[in-house]
Amino acid sequence: MINAGIIGATGYAGAELVRILSNHKEVCIKTLCSKSYAGQKYSDIFGNMRGIADHILQKDDIEKLSKEVDVIFTATPQGYLAGVLTEEVLKNAKVIDLSADFRIKDVAVYEKWYGIEHKSPQFIEEAVYGLCEKNRADIKSARLIANPGCYPTCSYLTVSPALMGGFIDANTVIVDAKSGTTGAGRGAKTTNLFCEVNDSIRAYGLPGHRHTPEIEEQLSGVSKSPVRLNFSPHLVPMMRGILVTAYADLKAKSDGCFPSADEIHSYYKDKYADERFVRVLDKGAYPETRWVKGSEYTDVSIAVDERTNRLIMMGAMDNMTKGAAGQAVQNMNIMFGFDEDEGLGMAPVFP
C-alpha cells in the first residue's frame, strides 16, 4: 500500500485520478490539493465522491507533499511543475506529471509552442515519456514521468504501427482528431458553456495546435524518416472521448504493389497482441468513442482506399482515462511493480 497525493485535484483530469485511485487496491489517497478550492471538502465540489473522497483540499506545496506520500500526480497547467520541481522532491517521491512540461526533449521546441520559459530544463533528460505501450521498460525505473497528452497518445497508438511496418509515407500523415469537451478543461469560460458547445462542432487551434510537436516527436521515434504532419483537433458536443481519423499515402512495395488491407491489419494485430489495453478491431469494424468510455482501452482499426491508395487509420480512446488519469495510474502501476491493470480493469460504461 502506497500513499498518493494529487496537485490539481479539482480539474477534470484530477477528478478522474481520484475516481480511479479510489478503486485501486494498493493506493491510499493521502492528500488532495487545489489552488482554487483549498479549504473546501472535495466531495462538496465533486458530489459523486460523497462518502468516497471527503478530503479537505490543501494548498499546493510540493515539497511538503513529497515528504508525506510515495507518488505525486500533478494535474496542473503548463509551467507549474517546471516551476516547483527540485531534486529534493524527486528524492522523496516519484512524480507523474499530466502537463506538457517534460514531454518534449528539445526545450526550444517546448518554449516556442507553449510560449513560456521552461524553469527546470535540467530534469527534461531524465523524464520518461509515459506512453506505457512504447516505453514500459524505462518507465519501470523512472523517478519522473511525463504523462502523454490525450491527442498524442491516441495518435501514436493509431498511427505508429503503420510507420513501423513501413506501409506509409511519413511525409503525408494527416491527423484529423475529434475530442469531447472535458478536453477543454473545467475553467469557467463562455466558449465552454453548455449552450455554446451543444449541437455544434468546430475545429480549433489551427493550423498549429501545440500537441503537434509531441505527436511528431513520438512518431518520428518509430519511423525511418522524420514525421511532419497536419494535426487538426475538433470540439465535439460530448463529454469524454477522442476519435482520431488519420490519413497517409501508402508506399508501394518493392514489387510495385501497394500493401493490402489484410496485410496491414495483420501487422496491427501482431503489434498489439500482448497489449491489455489496445484492441485491434475486426476488419470492417471502426472505433467509436462510446465503446471505450470510462475505461483504459484504445480501439484501433484501419481501412485502405484502393481508389486513392491511401491508408485510413482510426483510433478511439477516453481522453480522461487512457488519455490522462488512467495512463498516469498505469504508469504508477509499472513504476511500483503493481499489476499493470490494477485499478484499471473496469469495463467501458455504455451508454
Add this chain to the structure above:
Amino acid sequence: MINAGIIGATGYAGAELVRILSNHKEVCIKTLCSKSYAGQKYSDIFGNMRGIADHILQKDDIEKLSKEVDVIFTATPQGYLAGVLTEEVLKNAKVIDLSADFRIKDVAVYEKWYGIEHKSPQFIEEAVYGLCEKNRADIKSARLIANPGCYPTCSYLTVSPALMGGFIDANTVIVDAKSGTTGAGRGAKTTNLFCEVNDSIRAYGLPGHRHTPEIEEQLSGVSKSPVRLNFSPHLVPMMRGILVTAYADLKAKSDGCFPSADEIHSYYKDKYADERFVRVLDKGAYPETRWVKGSEYTDVSIAVDERTNRLIMMGAMDNMTKGAAGQAVQNMNIMFGFDEDEGLGMAPVFP
C-alpha cells in the same frame, strides 16, 4: 464462485448486468441469451465488451439454463418469465426477474395495469420484492426475486422515511419523476431516435403510468394509511439517471406546529445511517443525476416550503444500476452471502 446466466442480455438492463458482473469476483458469466441476436457474438453488438464478454448469444431456454447456472437474471419484457417459470427451474437455480411479473401481490391489479394475463400466479406469493434496503432479511432466503422498477426504487427511497416518520399526509403525495432515455429501452422506435429526444422534454404515460400501483403498494407498506398518489414520469435528453421530485403536505404535530426541515432531515439521516448505497445530502444540497451515474448510489434530500407547509423530497439514482441491474446484483449478493457491495463499489463516473 457461482455461474450466472442472463436472459435478455441485449437490452440496456441486460447489458448493464454484463458490465457489472464482468467486474464481480464471485461470478462467472456462463451464458448470455437473446431472442433477437441469438448466434451472434455479444461483443459485436456491445463493442464496449470486446475482449471482456465475447460469448455467443444463445436462444432463450430457461429450463436448460437453470441446469447450467446458479442464478438466472431475466431482463425481459413483461409476461416472459410468468410464461416460462416452473417449480423445476426454481429448484435448479435462483431467479432474479427484472420485469414487473412478480412485483405486485394482487394479480388483478397486475393484469389491469399491464393489460396481460398472468401465466403463473402461483409464484407471486413466494416472490420477494427485491428492494434491498427494505426487504434484506427476506431476500436472503428467497428463490425468486421480483427486482423493483427504477421509478419505484427511487420513489420509495425518497419518500418512505417521510411516511415512516409520520411527517406527511399520505393522501397528498405527488411524484414528479424525470428519467434518462435508457429507461425507454433499446427497441428501434422512431420516438426514441436521437433527433426526437435530444433538446426536448415531455411527460409520458399520464395520468396512469403502470409503475403507479407498484409505488403505491410499497409506500403503503410503510405508511399508517394507504398511499394513493400521482406519478408523472418525464423523458429527459440524457442517457442514464432518474430524478424524483416529490411533494406532500406536512402534517401538523400534536402541538399544532409543523415539523421543521431539521427534524425531517435528521430522521432521514438516521434511517439511512447504515445503508452503504443511500447518501442523505447535507441540508441545502440537492440530488443531481450526474453524481450517481454508473454507480449503485441513491442520493436523497429534502426541503420544507414554510409558505405552503409542504415537504419537497428529492432523490437521484442511476436507472440502469440501482434502478435495474445494480440492484439485481445487490440482491444476488444478499442471496448468496457475498458482501452486499461486491461488484458494486465503483465510484460514480463524472462527467
Add this chain to the structure above:
Amino acid sequence: MINAGIIGATGYAGAELVRILSNHKEVCIKTLCSKSYAGQKYSDIFGNMRGIADHILQKDDIEKLSKEVDVIFTATPQGYLAGVLTEEVLKNAKVIDLSADFRIKDVAVYEKWYGIEHKSPQFIEEAVYGLCEKNRADIKSARLIANPGCYPTCSYLTVSPALMGGFIDANTVIVDAKSGTTGAGRGAKTTNLFCEVNDSIRAYGLPGHRHTPEIEEQLSGVSKSPVRLNFSPHLVPMMRGILVTAYADLKAKSDGCFPSADEIHSYYKDKYADERFVRVLDKGAYPETRWVKGSEYTDVSIAVDERTNRLIMMGAMDNMTKGAAGQAVQNMNIMFGFDEDEGLGMAPVFP
C-alpha cells in the same frame, strides 16, 4: 418603420431579440449596447449574425439611446433599469424591460425576493405587465412594459384557465417546471459548462425560487381566492424550452361530482380560441418542448387523474422566444399598432 435599441444585446435574450428583429418588417435595429463587449462587432461574438447584424456594440447610455430610437429593450440584470430609468427616457422612447424590475406591484415583495433595493419605485404603478394574452388592452397604451419572466408566462398560460373556470382549489397548486440551459444565462460559470450540465438533471432555487411571487401575483389576479403555490424549477440538458407540469386538486361541483377532463379541455379550447400563439392540444396529446422551439407558440394540455381527483396541467414554451424576446416583440407590436404576429410567424424549428 421604427428604430429600436437593445441594452444587454450580448446575453441570450438580447441575442434572440436581435435574431427576431432582424426579420421584422417594421423595425430597424439602430443600436446594440453591451457592457462587456462595447467596441466589438456584434457578429464577431454571435457568428450567426454575420452579414445580418454587424453593428459595433455601444456602451450602455439609456438617455442618449432614448433620443435615437423609438423603442428600447433592456435585457439586463435585475436592478439595471430601475437604476437608470427617468421620466425623460420614457418621454423619448417606449421601454420594454426583460428584467424583473417592474413586474411586481408590491415593492416590498420585490425587494425581499430579489434582495436589492428598488431605485425607482415611482414607475412601478405605471408599468404594464406584458403578458399579451392577459393585458393586451393596457399594453396598447403603455410607455413601460414589464416583460414577464419565462416561468411565469408558461405557468400562467398553463394554469390560469383552470382557475378562471373554478375547476381547481387555489391552495393546492404545485408547479414543477423544467427549463433549458439558456435560462441560466450566458455568464461564464462553472456550473453551466457543457460537462456539468450535459447528461444530468437537477432542481435549483428550492424551496423559494424568485419567480414564485410573480407567478402567484398573476394567477391570483384571475382566481377567486389568492394563490399560494409551490414552484420547483429544474435544469435540463437542453438549450431552449420550458415545460411546466402543474398539479392541483379538483374542486367538486355543486352536484358533488368532479369536473371531467372533457369539460376542462373544452374550457381551455374556448379560452384560447382566438389566441394566435397558444395551441390547446387534442385530448391525450401532451406538450413537448421540441414542438415549439424557436417560435412564439405555447402548447397547453390537461389530464385528469380520476384516482386522486387531481388535475394535471401541462405547458411547453420556448423560454427564449415567448418566454423572453418573442413576447417583448409581441408587446412592441401591440404598442406600435403593428400586426401582433409580425416578425413572430416563423414555424417552430424541428429538430
Add this chain to the structure above:
Amino acid sequence: MINAGIIGATGYAGAELVRILSNHKEVCIKTLCSKSYAGQKYSDIFGNMRGIADHILQKDDIEKLSKEVDVIFTATPQGYLAGVLTEEVLKNAKVIDLSADFRIKDVAVYEKWYGIEHKSPQFIEEAVYGLCEKNRADIKSARLIANPGCYPTCSYLTVSPALMGGFIDANTVIVDAKSGTTGAGRGAKTTNLFCEVNDSIRAYGLPGHRHTPEIEEQLSGVSKSPVRLNFSPHLVPMMRGILVTAYADLKAKSDGCFPSADEIHSYYKDKYADERFVRVLDKGAYPETRWVKGSEYTDVSIAVDERTNRLIMMGAMDNMTKGAAGQAVQNMNIMFGFDEDEGLGMAPVFP
C-alpha cells in the same frame, strides 16, 4: 402564387421543406404525401406544425400530383423518382428531386455506387444539378432538378475555389466531414437511438461512402485535372449541421513559392462576393455549425500550414437547409423567377 406538392413529407428533409415553404410568400403547400403515414394528419406527426400544416397525408401518386401543382419536391429514397418519372409528369410540373437519382451523369457510376438499376436514364442528361452557386443559369430553365447531396454541397463550396484558383494539387484532396444525426434519416433504427448516438462519435461508410463520386464529379468540373479524393463522413451527436475539414497539398507557383494564406483568402472572398448565402469568414475565424443552424448560409474559411505546405479548407452548413430542403427551395425560386432568397432569409437560430 404557385402550388407545391411534396412526396416524402414525413422524413426530416420533407419536414424541413414544409417548415420553409410555410413561410414562403409565393407558395401554397397544396399536397403532402407519405408512404408510411398516408391518411394521418401531418401535424399529428410533426407537432411543431400544428395550426400551420394540418394537411391529411396522401398516398404517393406523382402523375396525379403533377396535375394539381406547379412544382413537386421528392424527398424520397434512392430509386423512387427514377421509377415513376415520366415525360407526362415533367410536362405538367417542375420536379425537384432531393434523392441522388439524377445527380450523376454516368449511369454506370450511379448503378455501381448505389447498387440499384436506374429505371429512367433517359432523363439524366436533361436533369440540372441544382447547386445554385454553380449552375444558376441552367437551373432557371430546367424542368428537372437533381438537388445536391448535403456532403457534396458543403464540400463543393468549401473546396472548389482552391481548385479554380489553381492553389492545390487535385490528387491530394482529403475531405473529413462531420454530420449531425438528421443526416441519418428518420427511420426507426437501433443505431440512431438517442442512447446509441449521444456522447459518442464514429466514422461510417468508409472507405467509399456513396457521396464520393458526386463530390468528385462536381469538383472535377471546375478543376484543370480530374479530382480523385478521400471522403470520410462521421456521425456527431448533434441534430443539424455539417462541418467539412478538407486538406490538400499546395502547388508551388511559377516562382517556386507557395501561395500565401492572404492570397487564397482574397480569392475566396472575391469568388463569393456576390453570393447571398455563402459567407467567407475573416482570416483566423473558422466555421462552426452553430452559426448556420436553421439557415441557408454556408460559412467558409481557410488556413495554411506553412510547416507542411498544406491548405486546410473548412465549411459549415445546415445539412437540412442548404444541404437539402433550403437548396431545393432556392432552386425553385430560381426556376420560377422569385427572389432567390424568398423564404430563406431567416437568421440562423442560436443557440
